[in-house]
Amino acid sequence: MSNDTTIRWGIVGAGRIARRFAQGLAHVPGAVLSGVWSRRPEPARALAAAFGARAFDSFDALMGGIDALYIATMQDSHPQYALAAFSAGKPVLCEKPAAVNARTLQKMIDTARASKLLFMEAMKPPFYPLYGQLRAHLAADPIGAIGLVRAGCSMANVPLDHPSYSMDSGGGALLDIGVYEAFLAVDWLGEALDVQTIGRLGPTGVDTFASLNVRHERGVAQLFCGMDLQGRGDALIGGTLGTATIHENWWNPARATVRYLDGRTVELDAPFEGGGLNYETAHFCELLRAGAIESPVMSHATSMRMIAIIDAARRDLGLRFPFESE
Ligand SMILES: NC(=O)c1ccc[n+]([C@@H]2O[C@H](COP(=O)([O-])OP(=O)(O)OC[C@H]3O[C@@H](n4cnc5c(N)ncnc54)[C@H](OP(=O)(O)O)[C@@H]3O)[C@@H](O)[C@H]2O)c1
Structure with missing residues (x-):
């Protein structure tokens, strides 16, 4: 991925934080919201329409139209979507807590590393x-x-x-x-x-x-x-x-x-500016363009700790x- 590649984001989930993430993307250089999928079609359609993105019919279809996935569902389903994204070859920025326990988080980290895909927990404070x-x-x-x-x-x-x-x-x-x-x-x-x-x-x-x-x-x-x-x-x-x-x-x-x-x-x-989520997103985009699979700021070890x-x-x-x- 070159330095001037525009990163096409997809969001799974269409609730409160998904909307804030979408608002923040306007403040992230070289990033656009491409698609949204959630378990109920209506909120996904409304979110996608508000930000000029496409509402997809299934999670698998969403994977076909994006470069990176932001997981904005509640934490019980973060592992399921992260692992499915890794299977589809997509890097993941996952809302906190990335998993509800260390054992599940370790599995997500191991899978991301084995797939050589960028994976970061969306822990926003250090990026402000x-x-x-x-x-x-x-x-x-x-x-x-x-x-x-x-x-x-x-x-x-x-x-x-x-x-x-x-x-x-x-x-x-x-x-x-x-x-x-x-x-x-x-x-x-x-x-x-x-x-x-x-x-x-x-x-x-x-x-x-x-x-x-x-x-x-x-x-x-x-x-x-x-x-x-x-x-x-x-x-x-x-x-x-x-x-x-x-x-x-x-x-x-x-x-x-x-x-x-x-x-x-x-x-x-x-x-x-931009609500604050934009800083971690910009960091993730830079890592992705540089070919990194882990953030030096919000590392896998920090998430595990x-x-x-x-x-x-x-x-x-x-x-x-x-x-x-x-
Ligand atoms: N970084 C931050 O500042 C910040 C702030 C708030 C929350 N968060 C984190 O963000 C995550 C979401 O919180 P929220 O406040 O946005 O919750 P929310 O408003 O309830 O939104 C969750 C969204 O995910 C959908 N969803 C839930 N489970 C799903 C599943 N299994 N498959 C597909 N879609 C599913 C929900 O659909 P339905 O409408 O059908 O339920 C809803 O659209 C949580 O992990 C939370 O800890 C982070």
Whole structure:
């Protein structure tokens, strides 16, 4: 694929995030929305029509008309569509969580690698301008050895009929929100060595609140996620010489404050455009043109480390989905 190839995207699923992805594509150089397929034809037709794309009659037909697939269904079906796309020779950008457990994710990664196809979990925060600016700032003017990540997000207004409340879809706050926090902890502190979780399961059986203390290779993370009460959405990275606060909502990062023990304060401000999903999409397109099969920013190992934390937390809470085999 040459540097000026226009990448034709297909989307499976036609819900909330699919629409945001389609909106974001307008901000991605050399990318167009080519086709959409979902299990119900009407939402797929409406989404395709809104963005000048074609609604396909089947997943297999969609595979025939695209260069890359964005998986925007709920997480119970991510593996099924990723594996089918790999069989059809298509690279995959897969919404988070790429799979509900490490065993399934490993199978997806192994298949992508064996097929020599690009596969990336759509974990958006590291691709925002602010996150890159923060990384560069902390490299140039460090806050010492980083040993603490504190991140939380809990929203009290998730309606009971939202898919995040569905056991059959692999819902729950851990997989919906906690996975972002697991990313932040892994990104700054390395692999998790020990996870201790306190939380509760709600009326539908999925977790509605969880508080995690995680011991990592290089420090400790304190994380919380929830769907039945209101909590702040900022994140703190702590080092021996200072702190960096990514202001809410930290998973759509636009502002950060770095405070040093010597009294200095540095404000970082980097507004984002296009809704934010466009940055990870642009990165994926660049990788695809370069012939890469893995992102150096959102690597397979990072995805595995993230889901290992969620697996451990779910074990602590006794949460198992009906479609998970032994
Ligand atoms: N990166 C982010 O910022 C972000 C934000 C929100 C969500 N997400 C992730 O995006 C995914 C989707 O979330 P959402 O809020 O967009 O959910 P949603 O609004 O319920 O949309 C899901 C779409 O996928 C379709 N679908 C579900 N299961 C399917 C299957 N087995 N086969 C074919 N189509 C299927 C649904 O069809 P029906 O209409 O028939 O149900 C619907 O069109 C989740 O994994 C979530 O974690 C990411």
